[in-house]
Structure formats: structure tokens, C-alpha cells
Amino acid sequence: MADSIDESKNVELTDTDLEENSKGELIKLAGKLRDRRNELNQMASERASKRDDLNAKTREKVDEAQEHREKRDELNEKVQEHKEKRNELNAEANELFDELDEKKDDLKLDEGPSVEELESEIEDLEFKQQTEVLGAEEERELIEKIENKREKLQEKKEKLDDTDNLDSLKEEAEEVRAEASKHHQKVTELADEAQEHHNQMIEAYREADEIRDEADEMHEKFVDAQEAADRHHEDFVRVQKRLRELDKKEEEEERAEREQKEEAAREEAEEIYQKFKEGETLDTEDLMKLQNTGLL
Secondary structure (H helix, E strand, C coil), X not given: CCCCCCHHHCCCCCHHHHHHCCHHHHHHHHHHHHHHHHHHHHHHHHHHHHXXXXXXXXXXXXXXXXXXXXXXXXXHHHHHHHHHHHHHHHHHHHHHHHHHHHHHHHHCCCCCCCHHHHHHHHHHHHHHHHHCCCCHHHHHHHHHHHHXXXXXXXXXXXXXXXXXXXXXXXXXXXXXXXXXXXHHHHHHHHHHHHHHHHHHHHHHHHHHHHHHHHHHHHHHHHHHHHHHHHHHHHHHHHHHHHHHHHHHHHHHHHHHHHHHHHHHHHHHHHHHHHHHHCCCCCCHHHHHHHHHHCCC
8 A cells, every 4th residue: 555645745825935035036936846746646646557457457356246246146046956855755755645645545455355365265264165065054154254255355355456556646746856855955055056156246346345445545645645736736846936037137137227328328328419419529438339330
């Protein structure tokens, strides 16, 4: 950052200086004012250049921040799109799993004996029918039991055949859930990326503020130098004006003195000419004076 102006190097001008200083002193003072003015103008120019550079860097940082803002907003839009798709798929998967649970409940596969148990029971009853001597009533009851077991076995097998549809439904539900998980993963990745751009945007704005503060401070220093240069220029102009006044006064005094000498020379020449007309003899010097005034 630029240093403050060294006030001790400034040149002061008072009304007394203008009125009382000699022409030589004023010429010397004008030179000092001019040199200090030029020095301050150079300082102001350098500070203006630094200020402009800082303002340019500020704009660069603001542009950088804006780029991060736009990228963040773009990513957040994609996050929202994937969230919506994820939620749609999760809702669809939930419906499929609910349907699967309902069908499982409807089939009641866990109720009663298994296929293997029923087949074993039927085999035992048939062996009994074949190996034991039974009364008519016992034979009839045994046959009914076997038929009943066979019906249950058939129902059980039919239900098990329906489980193929359940497996297909389960596979579909899991596929939809997996697709939802992919969108959730994208949500996480894009949200992290968006947050990174947000952080970079905040940092760029912070740096822009810091540089802008430096630019504002440099502008104040530029103004200080420019105002000081302007003051020196104004004083330089005042001294120049005073010098012109003194030159004019000297010219007027010289002209008055010259005119006075010329008047005295004419009067003397007229006296000599009068003597000449009266017949007096003139010497060379007198003749020269007459020639100089145009009387001879």
C-alpha cells in the first residue's frame, strides 16, 4: 500500500511571499512549486494506476464468484431433478413391496404342513390302507383322509407355482429400489460438488471485498496526492501571475525612464539648435546631439 504524502516536502506560499519577495526569490519559489507539483502529479498517476489495477482484480474476483454461483445453481437444479426421480422410484418400489407382502399374506405359504410333510403323510396312509385289515367304516375314513391330504397337497403346489410371480415381483421391486439408490448417490455427489462451488463463491466474494477495500484506500491516497498537486499548481500560477505583474511594472518603469531621457535629450537639443540659429559655433558633440534628435 502507498505511503502517505510527506508533508515536509510540500512548498508553502503566503500572501506576504507574493507581495514582498523579490523577483529572483519568486522565480526560485515558482521552480520549487512546479517541481513539487510534478512530483505529486506523478504520485497521483501511480496511485490511480494501482487503484485501477485493484478495481480490475475486484471485478475478476466478482466474475469468478458469479461463475461459481451459476455452477452451484446449475448443480442444485440437477440435485433437485435427481431427488424427484429418486422419490418417484422409492414410492414405486414401496408400492411393489407392499403388493408383494399382500400377495404373500394371501398365499399363506407358511400355514399348515409343507409339501414334503403332506406327501409323507399321504404315503403313510396309503401304506396303512395297503397293509392293514380295516373295517368298512375305517376304510372309508382312511380314504377320505387320503383324498383330503391330496387336495391340500394340490393347493400347496398351486400356491408354490404362484411364488414364481412373487419372485418376479420381488425382482422388479428390487430393481426399482436399486435405480432409486443410484439417483440418491447422484444427489449426494452433486450436492457435495454444489457445496464446494458455494464455498468457492463465498471465498471469491470475501477476496473481492478485501481487494475493493484496498482499492478504496488507494483512491483516497490518489485524491490526497491530486489535491496536493492541484494546490501546488494553483500557487505556481499565482506566482507566475505575480512575476508577470512585476515584469510589466519593470517594463513600464523602463519605458518611463527611457521617455524621460528622450525628453531631456530633446530639450537639450532644442537649446543647442537655438544657439546654432543665433550663430554660435557648435562642437562635434553638439552636432551629434542635434543629429540624434533629428534637428539637423
